[in-house]
Amino acid sequence: MSPKLSRRAALKGAVGLATVPLLGFTAEPRRGVVAADPFTLGVASGEPIPDGVVIWTRLAPRPLAEDGRGGMPAWPVEVEWEVADDEAFTRIAQRGTVTATPEAAHSVHVELTGLRPGGEYFYRFRAEGYLSPPGRTRTAPGPGVLAAPLTMCFASCSNFEQGWFTAYRRLAEEEPDLVLHLGDYQYEYAAREGAVRRHVGPETVTLANYRQRYAQYKTDPDLQAAHAAAPWLVVWDDHELDNNWADEVPEEPQPDYLARRAAALQAYFENMPLRSSATPRGIDMRLYRRVEWGALASFHMLDTRQYRSDQACGDEYRSDCPERLDPLRTLTGPAQERWLLNGFQQSRARWDLLGQQVFISQLDLKPGPGRGFNPDAWDGYVANRDRITAGMLNSPVRNAVVLTGDVHAHWAAEVYERAGDPLSRRVATKLVTTSISSGGDGSDTRADVDEILPDNPHIRYFSNRRGYVRTRITPDEMRADFRTVPFVTRQGAPVQTGASFTIADRLPQLL
Known part of the structure; x- marks a missing residue:
């Protein structure tokens, strides 16, 4: 019998394929264009509503690649997802497939609907035969529901260096x-002397720079644990x-500032569990x-x-x-x-x-x-x-x-x-x-x-x-x-x- 995945285990970061039950996914895993685990950036959820939530991941077998593509090919990859009522994924609530495209840095944003209000769920993804770590999420209570208490944490300002x-x-x-x-959520600066940990890459200016920087932050296991623990609302x-x-207006005059702004917005959307209504336009x-x-x-x-x-x-x-x-x-x-x-x-x-x-x-x-x-x-x-x-x-x-x-x-x-x-x-x-x-x-x-x-x-x-x-x-x-x-x-x-x-x-x- 496959072992049950405890919530505490989910908080410890990535879980290997051998330790996670595969009862939900029906098709045999297939390995093709991706030669290493693409789920190095973990999973996340956000934007809860009474009958749904957004679940997110981004494929990046080489997360710190300088071109910002994370080691992914220049063509789309199919990603399976599933949502379960239980941590062991024995009671599947929904499943489906979504296409991760190179234009979006192979990120996926699945906008779930049809779930029960105020419900706790567990979710995960699979691509090219590799299984993501699981995440825990929940939907918002239904309209008019007042009695249930809410535990909410809020945070800001995480400088990797x-x-x-x-x-x-x-x-x-x-x-x-x-x-x-x-x-x-992340800082744009190039690596600095005396840092506790060093940024990879130059100061973020291009889309490739921002994608690489988000990938570096998201490889951190503590940040992955926080994303996997609950749905997020981000600004x-x-x-x-x-x-x-x-x-x-930038802090200091700089060439191509508006192009930099467009790149930063695009990368932010790609790396956050946001709805399609937040998709940048320039x-x-x-x-x-x-x-x-x-x-x-x-x-x-x-x-x-x-x-x-x-x-x-x-x-x-x-x-x-x-x-x-x-x-x-x-x-x-x-x-x-x-x-x-x-x-x-x-x-x-x-x-x-x-x-x-x-x-x-x-x-x-x-x-x-x-x-x-x-x-x-x-x-x-x-x-x-x-x-x-x-x-x-x-x-x-x-x-x-x-x-x-x-x-x-x-x-x-x-x-x-x-x-x-x-x-x-x-x-x-x-x-x-x-x-x-x-x-x-x-x-x-x-x-x-x-x-x-x-x-x-x-x-x-x-x-x-x-x-x-x-x-x-x-x-x-x-x-x-x-x-x-x-x-x-x-x-x-x-x-x-x-x-x-x-x-x-x-x-x-x-x-």
Whole structure:
């Protein structure tokens, strides 16, 4: 009898063909054009709806090939897939075949439908006689379902060169129902001296560069474990393309920037478990969307890079200039802002969560007299932020929580009707996840942050360690645990909780 594949085994990465039962696949395996295991990048799922989910893989027997093709031939390859009710794949729910094409780097995105709401499933792929590692996923609850709790983890900022991805492994071990990744999934830089691990290839500029870089990241077993553990909702920040980019404006002048942007978008889509509705069209890609988790939660996933005005104040950190107050300046773009405000007006969820990239609360970065802000965050787009917070306040939104990445540190804060005025009404709470590895080991505190805390009384917690945030959402409350690892410059770090907060229903306050 074939051994049963435990969920823990799935988290340990690739599983060989001899140890995985083949009861579901009916045809005999065939080996042809692919001479080595093509499933080196693992599997993933995402975009859950009540009757379906996206399952993903990408074929790459030589993942670090310089041409970005992963060692695959220049012609299509058939890929079988199957979804089961059980870990041993003895009760097959669905199966089918999809074509992986060289134009999409031999990635596949299978958009499943017809599954049961709120169900747990297991999935895998087979191509050219090779079997992928399995993944665990789940569908969203049906409309109106409120009672079931949701365990959701969110993360951001995984720089391969600055540390091991142990926090992804610890996140996978939480066995969450859903994972949000809020950007900086990979970094564009060429290899740097003194790195913990070295990037392969030059700074990413071409499509081949970006494909190779994603492949390098996805060979990491800890990242593969996190993808295999639960469905993901993803949005990008800047390093998926280029540091601090703003719509069609790069951080520094560079030739062929728009071609670089198109290449980065194409590679991002190829390597993420996204729906076909997100397929890039040249330099554009519709990434903002809304995902419902029954009646319990509505996830508003924002794109704060593709439509923004160029950063104010010359993008100078700790600056304060009249330009940032210009009512025409936008972080979201007019269309996305209207979409978000309309979503607030139509909300029927118990919890409205914004999955986005940059700091929304005002943060005065200059200790003592005077003020200084980060123009790359919402502080550089004040009027846009004011309209968003007013939209939360003057709508049926019952509990607004803003989820954030980007800044490589844990923060917890409260959002006020008038930014920086703790005497005005509370509108929302804000939870900021630290990085997976960016910034290295870090520390529990940081002197420059300690200096500014007296000027920012809405900030309730800060930690400069690496990690992620684990939340448990019920109809009555949302609990947030700031999970940290003590080091990333070597492997094997344990995880602990640095702080915990509870947000009670109808009370936008961190308790």
